[in-house]
Amino acid sequence: AQSVTQLGxxxxxxxxxxxxxxxxxxxxxxxxxxxxxxxxxxxLQLLLKYTSAATLVKGINGFEAEFKKSETSFHxxxxxxxxxxxxxxxxxxxALNTGGGNKLTFGTGTQLKVEL
Amino acid sequence: xxGITQSPRYKITETGRxxxxxxxxxxxxxxxxxxxxxxxxxxxLIYYSAAADITDKGxxxxxxxxxxxxxxxxxxxxxxxxxxQTSVYFCASSAGTGGNEQFFGPxxxxxxx
Numbered sequence: 001a002q003s004v005t006q007l008g009x010x011x012x013x014x015x016x017x018x019x020x021x022x023x024x025x026x027x028x029x030x031x032x033x034x035x036x037x038x039x040x041x042x043x044l045q046l047l048l049k050y051t052s053a054a055t056l057v058k059g060i061n062g063f064e065a066e067f068k069k070s071e072t073s074f075h076x077x078x079x080x081x082x083x084x085x086x087x088x089x090x091x092x093x094x095a096l097n098t099g100g101g102n103k104l105t106f107g108t109g110t111q112l113k114v115e116l
Numbered sequence: 117x118x119g120i121t122q123s124p125r126y127k128i129t130e131t132g133r134x135x136x137x138x139x140x141x142x143x144x145x146x147x148x149x150x151x152x153x154x155x156x157x158x159x160x161l162i163y164y165s166a167a168a169d170i171t172d173k174g175x176x177x178x179x180x181x182x183x184x185x186x187x188x189x190x191x192x193x194x195x196x197x198x199x200x201q202t203s204v205y206f207c208a209s210s211a212g213t214g215g216n217e218q219f220f221g222p223x224x225x226x227x228x229x
Contacts, residue, residue, distance in 0.1 A: 009156075032215040043206055043220035044159075051215030090158060094214070103149075103174070104218060106158040
């Protein structure tokens with residue numbers, strides 16, 4: 001079984017400030033981890049993914065995430081927030097050999113607000 | 117157009133009616149998925165399919181039926197809609213297993229009165 005916990009359903013930052021969105025996972029086998037972003041009235045778009053290569057993963061729009069096995073975490077960061085980053089962010093986990101392709105288990109999402 | 121499309125984008129129906137949500141992808145991806153998105157729950161998997169004529173239940177399958185006679189289409193049917201099925205529904209597709217990305221459609225907002 002696998003699960004994802006996203007701490008903080010709403011996060012607010014000032015433009016130019018550090019963005020930190022938290023994600024902790026549980027998985028009985030080595031996981032694949034994903035961060036998706038959802039803009040209003042749109043589908044989800046992949047930001048980045050961890051697939052057991054480098055533990056520091058760089059994604060689109062200046063985002064990155066670090067896989068920490070000891071902490072079972074995959075937090076998303078961006079050094080300097082931009083107004084266009086305001087969106088909902090979802091962390092998701094899938095696992096090797098679960099059948100059904102890469103079935104994803106999603107966290108409940110974090111709404112990021114960027115203020116001037 | 118290339119990609120993954122859903123229709124309709126918005127639908128209002130009444131309790132007890134049958135509703136079918138359509139999903140079409142042009143990449144010939146083997147895997148397709150249906151999720152529902154509700155406040156406080158994130159996205160939850162309803163059904164998925166590994167190939168044409170192969171489907172399986174996800175986390176919340178009750179009240180839904182799927183079929184996949186062609187690789188590119190994966191319709192989702194609510195046999196007798198209930199108010200609790202008011203939600204935003206997303207279809208996704210993926211080329212393979214493991215770390216393969218899932219590509220999402222734009223969603224269908226369904227309201228059951």
